[in-house]
Amino acid sequence: MNALLVFLGGGLGALCRYGLARLLPPAALTEGQFPWATFLANLLACIILGVALGLMTRDQLSRSGQLLLVTGFCGGFSTFSTFAAELTELLQGGHAGVALLYLGGSLLLGIISIGAVVYLTSAPI
Numbered sequence: 001m002n003a004l005l006v007f008l009g010g011g012l013g014a015l016c017r018y019g020l021a022r023l024l025p026p027a028a029l030t031e032g033q034f035p036w037a038t039f040l041a042n043l044l045a046c047i048i049l050g051v052a053l054g055l056m057t058r059d060q061l062s063r064s065g066q067l068l069l070v071t072g073f074c075g076g077f078s079t080f081s082t083f084a085a086e087l088t089e090l091l092q093g094g095h096a097g098v099a100l101l102y103l104g105g106s107l108l109l110g111i112i113s114i115g116a117v118v119y120l121t122s123a124p125i
Contacts, residue, residue: 002067009072017041017077027086032095034102035086038079043109045078050114054121 020037027035052070055061061069083106090099 001064005064005067006072006075009068009074010076011072013045013073013076013078015076016073017079029086029089029095030093032090032093032098034098035082035090038082038086039102039106042078042080042083042106043113045074046110046113047117048077049074050117051121053114054118057118057122 020041024037024040027033027037029035049070052061052066052074056066087099087103090096090102
Protein backbone atom coordinates (compact mmCIF):
# COMPACT_ATOMS: atom_id res chain seq x y z
CA MET A 1 0.00 0.00 0.00
CA ASN A 2 2.85 2.43 0.81
CA ALA A 3 4.40 2.00 -2.63
CA LEU A 4 1.01 2.69 -4.22
CA LEU A 5 0.68 5.97 -2.30
CA VAL A 6 4.15 7.08 -3.39
CA PHE A 7 3.35 6.04 -6.97
CA LEU A 8 0.07 7.97 -7.04
CA GLY A 9 1.55 11.08 -5.42
CA GLY A 10 4.61 10.97 -7.66
CA GLY A 11 2.50 10.58 -10.78
CA LEU A 12 0.31 13.51 -9.80
CA GLY A 13 3.36 15.62 -8.97
CA ALA A 14 5.00 14.80 -12.29
CA LEU A 15 1.80 15.68 -14.17
CA CYS A 16 1.58 19.00 -12.33
CA ARG A 17 5.23 19.68 -13.13
CA TYR A 18 4.56 18.93 -16.80
CA GLY A 19 1.50 21.20 -16.75
CA LEU A 20 3.48 24.05 -15.21
CA ALA A 21 6.17 23.65 -17.86
CA ARG A 22 3.48 23.85 -20.56
CA LEU A 23 1.88 26.95 -18.99
CA LEU A 24 5.08 28.97 -18.98
CA PRO A 25 7.15 29.75 -22.06
CA PRO A 26 10.30 27.63 -22.28
CA ALA A 27 13.45 29.44 -21.21
CA ALA A 28 16.04 29.99 -23.90
CA LEU A 29 18.91 29.32 -21.53
CA THR A 30 21.54 29.94 -24.19
CA GLU A 31 20.12 33.47 -24.45
CA GLY A 32 20.23 33.94 -20.67
CA GLN A 33 16.49 33.70 -20.00
CA PHE A 34 15.42 32.80 -16.46
CA PRO A 35 14.01 29.24 -16.11
CA TRP A 36 10.72 30.17 -14.44
CA ALA A 37 9.00 26.78 -14.71
CA THR A 38 11.66 24.91 -12.75
CA PHE A 39 12.08 27.77 -10.30
CA LEU A 40 8.34 27.87 -9.54
CA ALA A 41 8.00 24.07 -9.37
CA ASN A 42 10.79 23.84 -6.82
CA LEU A 43 9.51 26.81 -4.81
CA LEU A 44 5.95 25.46 -4.75
CA ALA A 45 7.28 22.05 -3.69
CA CYS A 46 9.09 23.77 -0.81
CA ILE A 47 5.87 25.46 0.26
CA ILE A 48 3.90 22.19 0.08
CA LEU A 49 6.65 20.41 2.00
CA GLY A 50 6.58 23.17 4.62
CA VAL A 51 2.83 22.72 5.08
CA ALA A 52 3.32 18.96 5.45
CA LEU A 53 6.13 19.38 7.98
CA GLY A 54 4.06 21.85 9.99
CA LEU A 55 1.11 19.47 10.04
CA MET A 56 3.41 16.62 11.04
CA THR A 57 4.61 18.55 14.09
CA ARG A 58 0.98 18.73 15.23
CA ASP A 59 0.32 15.07 14.36
CA GLN A 60 -2.22 16.17 11.74
CA LEU A 61 -0.73 14.35 8.75
CA SER A 62 -0.88 10.58 8.78
CA ARG A 63 1.95 8.34 7.61
CA SER A 64 -0.08 7.63 4.47
CA GLY A 65 -0.50 11.36 3.90
CA GLN A 66 3.25 11.85 4.30
CA LEU A 67 3.99 9.18 1.71
CA LEU A 68 1.43 10.57 -0.73
CA LEU A 69 2.26 14.26 -0.32
CA VAL A 70 5.91 14.50 0.71
CA THR A 71 7.62 11.48 -0.82
CA GLY A 72 5.25 11.13 -3.76
CA PHE A 73 3.91 14.50 -4.85
CA CYS A 74 6.84 16.70 -3.85
CA GLY A 75 9.28 14.13 -5.22
CA GLY A 76 7.49 14.07 -8.58
CA PHE A 77 6.87 17.82 -8.74
CA SER A 78 10.26 19.22 -7.74
CA THR A 79 13.32 18.69 -9.88
CA PHE A 80 16.88 19.09 -8.69
CA SER A 81 18.39 17.48 -11.79
CA THR A 82 16.72 19.98 -14.13
CA PHE A 83 17.77 22.81 -11.81
CA ALA A 84 21.41 21.64 -11.99
CA ALA A 85 21.27 21.17 -15.77
CA GLU A 86 19.79 24.63 -16.31
CA LEU A 87 22.44 26.21 -14.10
CA THR A 88 25.14 24.44 -16.09
CA GLU A 89 23.66 25.58 -19.39
CA LEU A 90 23.41 29.18 -18.20
CA LEU A 91 27.04 29.13 -17.05
CA GLN A 92 28.26 27.51 -20.26
CA GLY A 93 26.37 30.15 -22.24
CA GLY A 94 28.20 32.93 -20.43
CA HIS A 95 25.21 34.04 -18.36
CA ALA A 96 26.80 33.91 -14.91
CA GLY A 97 24.60 36.71 -13.55
CA VAL A 98 21.36 34.91 -14.41
CA ALA A 99 22.83 31.64 -13.11
CA LEU A 100 23.79 33.28 -9.82
CA LEU A 101 20.33 34.84 -9.48
CA TYR A 102 18.73 31.45 -10.21
CA LEU A 103 20.98 29.62 -7.73
CA GLY A 104 20.73 32.19 -4.96
CA GLY A 105 17.04 32.86 -5.43
CA SER A 106 16.18 29.18 -5.48
CA LEU A 107 18.15 28.38 -2.35
CA LEU A 108 17.19 31.48 -0.39
CA LEU A 109 13.49 31.50 -1.24
CA GLY A 110 13.24 27.72 -0.85
CA ILE A 111 14.69 27.78 2.65
CA ILE A 112 12.71 30.87 3.68
CA SER A 113 9.44 29.46 2.33
CA ILE A 114 9.83 26.13 4.12
CA GLY A 115 10.76 27.84 7.37
CA ALA A 116 7.92 30.35 7.19
CA VAL A 117 5.28 27.80 6.27
CA VAL A 118 6.43 25.33 8.93
CA TYR A 119 6.23 28.13 11.49
CA LEU A 120 2.75 29.18 10.36
CA THR A 121 1.31 25.67 10.15
CA SER A 122 2.83 24.33 13.36
CA ALA A 123 1.74 27.24 15.56
CA PRO A 124 -1.15 26.45 17.90
CA ILE A 125 -4.53 27.58 16.64
